[in-house]
Amino acid sequence: QQTTYKDDNIFAKMLDGDIPYHKVYEDDKTLAFMDIMPQAAGHVLVIPKQKAVDLAELEPEYASAVLMTAKKVMQAQRQVFEREGIIQMQLNGAEAGQTVFHYHVHLIPSSIHELGRH
Ligand code: 5GP
Numbered sequence: 001q002q003t004t005y006k007d008d009n010i011f012a013k014m015l016d017g018d019i020p021y022h023k024v025y026e027d028d029k030t031l032a033f034m035d036i037m038p039q040a041a042g043h044v045l046v047i048p049k050q051k052a053v054d055l056a057e058l059e060p061e062y063a064s065a066v067l068m069t070a071k072k073v074m075q076a077q078r079q080v081f082e083r084e085g086i087i088q089m090q091l092n093g094a095e096a097g098q099t100v101f102h103y104h105v106h107l108i109p110s111s112i113h114e115l116g117r118h
Contacts, residue, residue, distance in 0.1 A: 003053050003054075003093075003094070003101050004053070005051045005052070005053050005057070005101065005102070006101065007051070009100055009101050009102045010100055010102075011045075011047050011100055011102035011104060012051070012102055014031070014033065014047075015031060015047070015049060021033040021034070021036075022034040024044050024073060024076075025069060025072060025073060027065070027069065028049070029048060029049050029050075029061065029062055029065035029066075030046060030047065030048055030049060030062075030065050030066055030068075030069040031046070031047050031049065032044055032045065032046045032047075032069055032072075032073050033045055035106070038108075039106075039108050039110065039115060040108050040109055040110040040114065040115070041081065041109065042077050042080065042081050042108075042109045043106065043107070043108045043109075044073050044077065044106075044107045044108075045104045045105065045106060045107075046066055046069050046070050046073060046104065046105045046107065047066070047102060047103065047104045047105075048062035048063075048065065048066050048103055049062070050062040050103075051102070052102070052103040053101045053102070053103065054092040054093065054098065054101075054103055055090065055092050055103065056092070057103070058103050066103075066105055070088060070105050070107055073107050074086045074088070074107055077107060077109045078109075081109045083109055085109065085110060085111045086107055086108065086109055086110075087106070087107070087108040087109075087110050087111075087112065087115060088105060088106070088107055089105070089106040089108065090103075090104070090105045090106065
């Protein structure tokens with residue numbers, strides 16, 4: 001069952017300026033901010049300024065912009081946390097574990113073994 005985009009999802013409210021968040025980076029097509037329940041220190045989320053539920057709905061220009069922002073965030077995380085391992089994770093659909101239905105990429109300074117312990 002496909003989820004349709006809802007304007008009242010939590011990330012849409014952030015983009016509208018209706019709820020607070022800790023901003024990491026912003027440009028015309030993307031926003032990056034700290035995850036409120038980090039799976040490791042420095043857990044960042046990157047979202048497009050496009051109303052897309054998941055990867056299937058993401059337009060090419062936003063897909064490219066999200067990835068470019070993810071690169072910037074990852075490079076900053078490597079410097080700040082002095083570690084090489086940065087996990088890029090992105091869930092599509094409730095079955096996969098997606099809980100916020102506005103496309104987002106996780107960037108988590110961690111190893112896959114550490115994450116598995118959560
Ligand atoms: P998903 O499971 O959909 O891939 O991940 C959603 C992520 O959004 C989770 O890691 C969760 O901690 C994060 N999140 C949920 N609500 C908020 C919020 O209000 N603020 C922030 N900064 N992150 C949130």
